[in-house]
Amino acid sequence: MSSIHIGLLSIIVVFVFLFARMPVAYVMVVVGMSGYAYLVSPKAALSVSASAMYDTFSSYSLIVIPLFVWMGYIAFHAGISRRIYDATYKVMGSLPAGLALATIAACTAFGAICGSTTATAATMSAVALPEMKRYNYDSSLSTATVASSAILGVMIPPSVIFILYGISTGASIERLFLAGILPGITLMLLFMFVAFIQAVINPALAPRGPKVGLKEKIKAVLTGGIEVIIIFIAVIGGLFAGWFTPTEAGAVGAFCTLIVALVRRQLNWQKFTNSLNDSVRISAMIMFLVAGAVIYGRFLAISGLPMAMASWAVALPLPPVVILIVILFIYLILGLFIDALALILLTVPIFYPVALNLGFDPIWFGVIIVLALGMGVITPPVGANVYVVAGVERETPVMEIFKGTWPYLLAIFTCIAALIVFPQIALFLPGLI
C-alpha cells in the first residue's frame, strides 16, 4: 500500500471514529499518531505528537484564541447584547418585521465583540425572543431569525473561525478579518430582506413594533451602540493601524470589554468568574482541536495525499469554479454532521493545497468556506445554533426552528454565489492594506 493510499484510508478511519462519537480532537490525534507511526516509526510519532501539543499550547500567536473567546464571554455574561438590541429595536422596530430586522442588526453588532456563533445565539435568544413574542411574532420566524443571524458573528471580526483558518493556512489574520466585513454586511442585508419579504407577504408573521421618536432613536444608538463602536475601533482599528499584533488585539479586546462591563456595573464577581470558566473550557476545546489538526496534518503531509489531490484536481477537465462548487458541496454535507470549528481544522490540510493549485485567492477561499460552514449551524441534524435557541425558547419545537431557517439558508447560498461572481466583495478591503 502506498503512502497516498494510507492517507486515503485514514480519511475513512476518521469518519468511522467520528460516527462512533469519538471527540473530533481525539480522532485527529489517534489517526494522526497511528498513521505517522506506520509511515515513519512509533518513536517518531510519539515525539512529534508530544512536541506538537506543547508547541500549540504555548504558542504566542495562538493565545489570541483564549483572549478573543474571553472577550466574547465577558460581553455575554455582562449582558452587553441587551443595550445593543435596545438601540436597534428603537431604530427599526416600527418597520414590517422590524423586531426581526433589529435582531439581525444586533447580532451583527454583537459579532463585533463576540466571535462565537453559539454565544451570540444564546445571548440574543434571551434578549430578542421575549420581545418578538410580546408582539405576536410567528415563533418559527423569530427563533429561526435569531439562530441564523448569529452566523453573522463569524463574518464580522474578530472571528475565531477566521483565526483558525489563518493559523491552519498561514494566511494573514488581519486580511481575513477585513475580508469578512463586506460579505458579513451583504449577508446581513440579505437576511433583512428575507425577514422583510416574509412580513410583507404575510404581515401576521411579523407585526410592526412601537413607533419611536427621532430623538429617542438617536439617544438609544448613542447609549447602546457607543460601547461596541469604542471596543471595535480599539481592537480592529489598533490592529490595522499597526499598533498591535492579533494576539495583543485579543488582549486589548478582552480588557476593553471588561472595563466597559465594570463601568456599566454589569459584571459582578460571579459573572466575572463564569466568563473565565467558560473561556478556559472553550479555549481548551478549540486548542486541543488545533493540536490534533497539527498532528493529523503532519501525517497527511508525509503521506503526500494533499499534494496528490491538488495535482489531480488541476488535471481534471473541469473549470476551477466547478471544483470549487464540489468542495463547497462537500463542506455543506460534512457541515450537517460536524461542528464548523472542527471541520475547518480537519479539512483545510486537504482542500487548501487544492485551492492554491487551482489559483484561488487564499483569503477569498477562506471567506467562502467559512460562509459555507455557517450553513451547518442551522441545518439538521447538528445545527448547533438551533439547539441553543431551542434551549432558551423551550416552547418552540426544534423542527419548527429548522423549518424557519430555510429562507435564511437561501440567503447564504445567494451570498456565496455573489462572492463567486464578484470576489471583490471579499477582496476589496484587504486590497487596501
Place this chain on the structure above:
Amino acid sequence: MEALEKIVRKLTWRTSQLGQVALAGATFVIVANIIMRFFGKPLPGTVEIAEILGAVILSLGVAYCAFMKGHIAVGVLVDNLSKRKEAAVDIIVGLISLFFSGLLAWETLVYATRMMGRGYTTAHLQLPLYPVIYLVGFGFIMLTVVLLRDVVNSLLVILQKKGSEAE
C-alpha cells in the same frame, strides 16, 4: 465509583481555576506591555510569560473540558442506539482514547525530563521550560483519568442493564 467521580471533579475544577487565573494574567500582562510600550518601556519577556501562561490555561483546561463533556463529538448514529449498545461503543472509543492520551502523557513527561537535562530556558528571562512541559504532561494524566472514569461509567451501564435483565 462515587469517590473517583468526586476526586476527578475536584481535581479538574481546581486546576481549571488555575487556568482561569492564568488567562486573566495573560490578558493583563499583554495589555500592560502595550501601555508601557507607548512610554518607550515595554515589559521585558512579555511574549515568554504569555506563552507560559497559555500552556497553563490549556494544559489545565483540557481535562476539565473533557470532564464537562465539552469536546466536540458527532452523536448522530450512537445517540440512536440502545443504552447498552451506546455504552459498548463508548467503552471501545474510550479505551482507544485513553491509550493514546496515556501515551501522550508519558511522552510529554519524557520530553520534559529531556528538556530539564539539557537545561533549556526562555531566551530573555532565562525561565526554565521543563516545569511548563511537566504541567502539560500532568494535564494529559488528568485527561487520561477523566477518560478512565468515562469507561468505568459505561461499563457500569452495561453491568446494570445486565443485572436488571437477569432479574
